Amino acid sequence: MKKAVIDLGTNTFNLAIAEIVNGKINLLHSEKEGVAIGMGGINENRLSEDAIERAVICLKRFKEKCDEFEVVEIKAIGTSAIRDAKNNSEFAQKAQFETGISIQIIDGIQEANYIYKGIAYTYNFETPSLIMDIGGGSTEFIAADKNGVHDLISLNVGVSRIFQLYEFSDPMTASDIQKVVAFLDANEHDFFSRVNCQTLVGASGSFETFYELVHHEKYPLGYETQELDFEQFKLTLENIIQSTQAERDTNVFIIPIRKKMAPIAAIKTRWVIQKMNANKVVISPCSLKEGVLVE
Numbered sequence: 001m002k003k004a005v006i007d008l009g010t011n012t013f014n015l016a017i018a019e020i021v022n023g024k025i026n027l028l029h030s031e032k033e034g035v036a037i038g039m040g041g042i043n044e045n046r047l048s049e050d051a052i053e054r055a056v057i058c059l060k061r062f063k064e065k066c067d068e069f070e071v072v073e074i075k076a077i078g079t080s081a082i083r084d085a086k087n088n089s090e091f092a093q094k095a096q097f098e099t100g101i102s103i104q105i106i107d108g109i110q111e112a113n114y115i116y117k118g119i120a121y122t123y124n125f126e127t128p129s130l131i132m133d134i135g136g137g138s139t140e141f142i143a144a145d146k147n148g149v150h151d152l153i154s155l156n157v158g159v160s161r162i163f164q165l166y167e168f169s170d171p172m173t174a175s176d177i178q179k180v181v182a183f184l185d186a187n188e189h190d191f192f193s194r195v196n197c198q199t200l201v202g203a204s205g206s207f208e209t210f211y212e213l214v215h216h217e218k219y220p221l222g223y224e225t226q227e228l229d230f231e232q233f234k235l236t237l238e239n240i241i242q243s244t245q246a247e248r249d250t251n252v253f254i255i256p257i258r259k260k261m262a263p264i265a266a267i268k269t270r271w272v273i274q275k276m277n278a279n280k281v282v283i284s285p286c287s288l289k290e291g292v293l294v295e
Contacts, residue, residue: 002028004071005289006062008103010038010081010136010160011257012205013055015062016289017069025121025223025293028069033058034257038081038136038160047085052094059099075292077114078105080137080158108154112140115203116149117291119284122223128197130276133287134206134265136160141272143195153191157184157268159206159261171244172263180267192275199280200273201225203287206265210236211283212253225284233281234273240266 007014017029037055040048047055059076066074076095082088083105092103106114115133123129124146131142137158143151162183168176202210208219213236214228240248241263248259258265272278 001073002069002071003293004062004066004069004074005292006059006074006076006101007287007289007292008037008055008076008078008082010042010079010138010158011036011261012136013037013058013062014289015065016293017066017071018293020293023294025290029065031065033061034255036136036160036257038158039164041085042081042137042158042161043164045084045086047081047087047091052091055091056095056098059095059101063099063101074101076101076103077111077288077292078103079111079288080108080135080154080156081160083107084137084156108138108140109152111138111288112142112152112154113149114288114291114295115140116142116144116152117294118286118288119201119203119291120144121286121290121294123201123225123282123284127199129199129201129282130195130197130272130278131201131203132207132269132272133203134159134268136261139268140203141191141195143197145197151191151194153189155187155189155191157187159264159268162264163261168263171242177241177267180264181271184268184271188275192272195276198276198278199282200276200278202269202281202283204283204285205287206258206262206269207283208285209254209258209262210266210269213240213251216253218253219283219285223285223290225282227280227282230279230281234270237266237270241270
């Protein structure tokens with residue numbers, strides 16, 4: 001039986017079409033689109049009319065692709081920007097009326113649990129690890145080991161939320177960077193005082209971009225995790241933070257939706273590394289949609 005999962009992220013909508021055979025994901029098709037549903041209203045807890053229109057157009061196209069593959073079940077999951085929006089029911093009703101897709105809006109803890117299940121599909125947690133999923137509206141952190149999840153949290157510190165909150169210079173100044181760090185410090189709810197692990201596991205998305213910038217090649221196909229050289233990884237973060245918009249615009253390894261916000265993602269990742277005193281980074285191609293599929 002063919003199933004589809006649509007992750008309606010704040011910046012990116014992700015579609016995965018697959019068959020589950022003996023607990024294994026047989027991926028038939030995947031694609032992503034930079035919808036930016038949180039742009040223009042996330043910090044006012046609303047979805048703009050333009051954002052809703054972009055989202056519905058994308059969902060229509062995704063529905064056509066699902067029909068092409070004769071998908072029998074579609075699970076569409078709404079996350080940070082959608083769950084916080086006062087007009088999310090208006091969006092969900094419009095989407096269902098125009099596409100036939102029913103949207104399930106989940107809270108941050110449900111999102112973090114799905115992310116953990118997705119990561120656990122390919123990563124065995126031989127050492128205690130902290131999963132980080134960089135989103136546009138929120139960022140999820142899950143501390144886990146071979147015995148399962150020990151702690152998790154969803155923080156409203158997404159890159160789009162921060163991008164729309166401040167004015168930044170190009171390239172970012174020391175003052176700009178400090179604004180982001182101060183925002184993160186003020187909104188982490190003492191989570192990192194409870195974290196006791198030094199392995200960071202990045203969940204797809206921005207972390208795949210980091211991989212490609214380190215290796216100057218596309219992230220490998222399939223569901224294998226990839227360990228990065230830690231010093232090269234930190235250097236890459238510094239380069240992104242110091243980069244200009246023009247430099248990012250011409251970089252083929254940064255997808256369009258991330259070109260404006262990549263420095264914020266890099267600052268946040270560097271901040272996490274420092275908070276947890278990390279010495280190892282592993283990147284997984286899995287996240288929420290794989291967690292939904294394997295469930």
